[in-house]
Amino acid sequence: MPAAGQSLEPIAKKDLSNAKSPIWHTGTVLLTSIGLGFVFNRSSDPLLSCVGFSVLAYVLTNALIPTLGPSFIKVGFYGRDLGKNNKPLIPETMGAVCGLVYMSLMFLFIPFLFYKYLVTETSGAGNRDQTIDTAVHMIHTGRQLSMFPHSKLAEYLAALLSLFSILVLGVADDLFDIRWRNKLFMPVLAVIPLMVVYYVDFGVTDVVVPQFVWSLLHSGTEYSPPPTVNLGIYYYAYMLAVAIFCPNSINILAGINGLEVGQAVVVSVFLLLNDAIYILRGRISGSVHPAAEAHLLSTYFVLPLLGVSIALLKYNWYPARVFVGDTYCYFAGMVFAEVGILGHFAKTLLVFLIPQVINFIYSAPQLFKLIECPRHRLPKLNVETGLLESSRVEFKIAPTGLRKNFLSVLAKIKLVDLETDRAGKIKSCSNLTIINLVLTWTGPLREDKLAIVLLAIQAASCGAGLIARHTIAPIIFGRDNI
Ligand code: UD1
Numbered sequence: 001m002p003a004a005g006q007s008l009e010p011i012a013k014k015d016l017s018n019a020k021s022p023i024w025h026t027g028t029v030l031l032t033s034i035g036l037g038f039v040f041n042r043s044s045d046p047l048l049s050c051v052g053f054s055v056l057a058y059v060l061t062n063a064l065i066p067t068l069g070p071s072f073i074k075v076g077f078y079g080r081d082l083g084k085n086n087k088p089l090i091p092e093t094m095g096a097v098c099g100l101v102y103m104s105l106m107f108l109f110i111p112f113l114f115y116k117y118l119v120t121e122t123s124g125a126g127n128r129d130q131t132i133d134t135a136v137h138m139i140h141t142g143r144q145l146s147m148f149p150h151s152k153l154a155e156y157l158a159a160l161l162s163l164f165s166i167l168v169l170g171v172a173d174d175l176f177d178i179r180w181r182n183k184l185f186m187p188v189l190a191v192i193p194l195m196v197v198y199y200v201d202f203g204v205t206d207v208v209v210p211q212f213v214w215s216l217l218h219s220g221t222e223y224s225p226p227p228t229v230n231l232g233i234y235y236y237a238y239m240l241a242v243a244i245f246c247p248n249s250i251n252i253l254a255g256i257n258g259l260e261v262g263q264a265v266v267v268s269v270f271l272l273l274n275d276a277i278y279i280l281r282g283r284i285s286g287s288v289h290p291a292a293e294a295h296l297l298s299t300y301f302v303l304p305l306l307g308v309s310i311a312l313l314k315y316n317w318y319p320a321r322v323f324v325g326d327t328y329c330y331f332a333g334m335v336f337a338e339v340g341i342l343g344h345f346a347k348t349l350l351v352f353l354i355p356q357v358i359n360f361i362y363s364a365p366q367l368f369k370l371i372e373c374p375r376h377r378l379p380k381l382n383v384e385t386g387l388l389e390s391s392r393v394e395f396k397i398a399p400t401g402l403r404k405n406f407l408s409v410l411a412k413i414k415l416v417d418l419e420t421d422r423a424g425k426i427k428s429c430s431n432l433t434i435i436n437l438v439l440t441w442t443g444p445l446r447e448d449k450l451a452i453v454l455l456a457i458q459a460a461s462c463g464a465g466l467i468a469r470h471t472i473a474p475i476i477f478g479r480d481n482i
């Protein structure tokens, strides 16, 4: 780590590429071979192909970021690293590279995902005659339409279309720096294709609620499991809220190297662990449970995201050589929202996003302008010590009335650091993000240590959420969809 005051300019100028190293070459060849081996696995298992594509996603992103980084700077996609002494200029919007790799591989994955239907059970794979007979038989019995799972393909394509839209909107945001209150609602547009497909093909608007909530809502009726409540049109509003929340909540828990992509990596790992519980259970018991199918689809979307994200994290970790940009935050958040919506496990998803939920609620007074919100709320570098300190809002006019009382209460319970003058007027307060809050509690920290603390909080919260989801939740809800 460079000492305080030491120039960090060489980091910005350094060639991003490690391609000259023989280890890099060997590693790339090895990983590519492993990836291809999984993609073309002998059992034509889409899950194994997805593992292969995710390894390739890592390899490609890892190779493309250093190659494309300088070109991004040339066309104006760059930002200044505000957490460093001399604020070096580095490429931004690397989420576009991740998005490009992700989308390309997801398109290539389509034939592998539907291999069974496209080849084995139809006219390919050398069983043409037999399958034609079967098809004719199916036409007679009226069952030919179910041969190919069109609804599954529609879900998959709609999810990709939504991701593509959010990528375009994210790049537009990185280009034009769209105003916060406008960009808050950008995911609404992107999620429309997904919601239409959900309505047409799935349409379930029931949610499982705890038994006592069910009993409260159905007073006088004898309890009959499952304890579900039909939200009707409100379910679509709820999905919309999830789609708005996920991308934006990642984008505002940001501002220190490695944090945006780091949190996405942690959440992805826990989503995959949750998926694995359902998938492995299904595979061991040999049954095809609808929840297992949904979690399989979730894995197909989250695993390649993990692949591109790990490669991005390598370059975005302290001292960052690239920035992820709003493009990445929206993209990763949208993947999470999509799997939560399509998999019908939005509540579980929110359990994994507890730090983001807390940060959103804690930020609300600034987001909704009750308290001034500066353009950047990221921590401030103390150039003397080289450590980050919480950044502050300096009040031109001291808050009075409700605003003053609100801040005083927060200060009393140590949720904000207030600076007052002798007359008791509030001069400044720490910005309302959990990043600054951690710094208020711990004191100044080096940027990478702060990122580690925040990611450890994320992992601990996800871990506790996962355990609670599979131990306490079945008791509260009276059932488990496993
Ligand atoms: C959100 C936050 C803002 C925070 C910013 C940091 C809200 C309402 N908005 O705004 O407070 O400052 O993210 O990403 O909470 N940067 C660094 N180091 C990093 C990451 C980013 O210095 O590790 C700086 C760079 O100058 C970069 C810029 O932040 O160019 C990116 O900011 P941008 O993503 O455009 O900010 P917003 O998402 O609008």
Ligand code: MG
Binding pocket: 251, 254, 325, 326, 329
């Ligand atoms: Mg941002």
